[in-house]
Amino acid sequence: MKKLLLTAMLVGTFGLTYAQSDYYNDYRRSITDINWASVITDLVLSQTQANQIYVLNDRYHDYNSWNRVYVNNPDRWREDRYFELERILGPDKYLKFKNKYYKGQNPVAVYNRNKNNNKKYKQGNKKVYIYKEKGNGHHH
Template identity: 70%
Template sequence: MKKLIIAVMLIGTFGLSNAQTDYYSDYQRSITDLNWQSVISDLVLSSTQANQIYALNDRYRDYNTWDRAYNNNPDRWRTDRYGELERIMGREKYMKFKNTYYKGQNPVAVYNRNKNNDKRYKHMDRKMKMHKPKHGNGHH
């Protein structure tokens, strides 16, 4: 029995750390997928705004620093990052950024979609459907 418990704990830990690295990969892509010099010149951002964006992009230089910030809630990096970009750019320029570089979609949703399409989460949908009552509240 102890071996089973240890095996389950190891699998759970490995599964969680693997999911964490997926979130970190999305975080990294949010930085590397865009040419930030072009973003800054296209939106006519000030040198102060440019420096703030570069500092934001350099905030978590490796997985360990990112993990210290988001270990308990890896999902939060998206709202933190894009909220900060909106603050730096201002609402109007952030909307132009969103429309130009994310085709009008919220970047948070773009990276969240990857998680929602992840096969590891598909079993949750089946469980939810199995537990729903078939006849509403039970009255006929």
């Protein structure tokens, strides 16, 4: 009986909170889900732009370095990261990047929506489970 109660409590709390590490995992996926070498080729980026992207991708080597910056506002990584990408790519190439890799949507919204969706996403053959926070349930 005790075990069952504990499970119910854990499920309950998990359903309501989006843990700091989940934000970090989204951040990591925003880097690992994309083949940056092909982005650089597709968008015909300069060596400088390519280097800036790699520096951006390597900015936080681990959870602790990321968490020091985002501990009080884990949501903010999206704005920071995609603002930087837009600055590096320039508005035209950033738009092409969004259209190709995010179906024209703002990547910030894509990662924001993921955390408000209680669906399984299939990316290639790896399954990504995303848990629902309280939200209004609107889909675009």
